[in-house]
Amino acid sequence: MESERVPLKARNVSFSWEDTPLHWVPGDPFTTHTINVLHLLLPAGERWFVHVYKQALPLIEDERLRADVIGFIGQEAVHSQSHDEVLPHLREQGLDPTPYTAQVDWFFEKLLGDRTLPPGRARRWWLLERVALIAAIEHYTAFLGDWVLGAAELDRRGADPTMLDLLRWHGAEEVEHRSVAFDLFQHLDGSYRRRARTWATAFTALVFLWQRGVRFFMENDPTLTAPKYSVKDFHDRGRQGVLPSTGAMLRSIPRYLGRGYHPSHEFSTAQAVAYLEASPAALAAERAEPSAREAA
């Protein structure tokens, strides 16, 4: 049980990708690409969070929650920008992600975008539906964030330090703000049926998009001639500790669907805050901050 509150603020991080190899988990393209799918989904996805939350902001009546949502928006905006910056690097190495990201863009901008709805009940319904979807997705981003913070096996395999720093800085901020999306959903609606329904949608969509992304990367990787991979590969990597284990993922499902669920009961804020205090990117952002203030 952890319930300490951390004031949320965006950190102005930057990464340089010149020295990151295409297979940044050495000798393991499947793991590399499974994690790389994040760079395809997150830029559009997190920008969509920001887009939806900007619309939800006027509906919030609790000042503390509003401050949290404002911090959340900034963190998500910087996450989205940071993952977007990996894509040109992939392109330079012969793996152009544009065909897939175009589909993801359609998914978030059109399918989940602002529909032409009459103001009033219909518009509010669609907004609440999306706020609930975000709460369900944030359960998984916090799950993944907590996992990557503790994934020591990746270090042992010699994974690229810059990429690990991006993933862990992002993961730590996801753990840090894991309660915001759920609190906002509870504040605006909180209906259990909606929570269950949107969880099913979000989980299905995530599994669908993720496996599609892995297939896209594996099929189009210029260095792989006859890529072979299956669900068993995922399961095996999970047991080795370079990807989240299947068991842990299955166990996370009943947690979110439990009536008494609250994100603050899951995961460890201390681990996340400790990482943020040591992350090279977060430290550089911290150092640069006073100057940004001076220039402003």
Place this chain on the structure above:
Amino acid sequence: MPMLRTVAVVAGAALLTRRALRRRVRTSPLWPLPALDPPVSGRPRARALRLLLTAHETIADGVVRLRLEGDGLPRWTPGAHLDLVLPSGLVRQYSLCGDPGDTSSYTIAARLVEDGRGGSREVHEQLTEGMELEVRGPRNRFPLAEAQSYVFVAGGIGITPVLPMLRALPAHAEWRLLYCGRTRASMPFLAELGELAGDRLTVVAEDEEGRPDLDALFADVTAGTAVYCCGPGGLMDAVAERMPEGAALHLERFAPGAPADGDAAFEVELRRTGRTVAVPAGTSVLAAVRRELPDLAYSCEQGFCGTCQQRVLAGEVEHRDELLTDAERADSMLICVSRARGGRLVLDL
């Protein structure tokens, strides 16, 4: 034939309605449709380059020239500048003064400002050859336009954006340059300018001849002349006063991020809300606007997350963020850090 008549009347009415509506549609404020919200995804941040500092040499009293090398650097046009990220995290703008066609290196020059905010001191004292520096850009806010003739006025280190312009002008172009500074020893590029300009160059050093005679310079400036001025604020104000009608004045301030006179107060009109708010010195547009519109979305308040981007309908903006592209800067701003350059801004809020 009542049937035929009915058809004719209906067709005529339909034609008239169509014409009437077309005119209404064209004059309606709802047409063309207002710009849609920006797309949810697809805007990468301005890409940073990491360049190697290969030369750091003193070329005049208090002026160093830096050469930054990299591969396949973006091309630039005369007047462009770079954002240089110093090791301490400070970001400063410097005009490019090398060869625009060179894609393997950038050259900039920086003057030491004794009582500045620390950026130039760091450039002079902390940077050494062999360091890797992050730069953003290049961007051009001082582009060279077509004109019948040109007059350039440079004060001190303000010569840096002008130098590539002179090299880029066609041989038959008619131009003059007034270059002023405190002492000849403190003015960089004098020898090079002498070769390039010949008798089109007037050098005025304050310790020898005092203030430059701007009236003489402007005596024969006519309409159709483009005047480019880069230098201290006083010099630029003096040039602006003497501008004849029909001539175009282009100014480049030394520190786009920080005017010497600090933040000025201005007004922001919220066009959709129909209200005007005053933005006092030392207060951000965001803070002032939030008093009227408390639900406005924002987050980092430092100009990097992009949440508070708003459309600008009128007024000149002094952009102080590090996120927006030039195309975005043309019609929008981050209201948490950027301010008005004139006395008034109109926002689509």
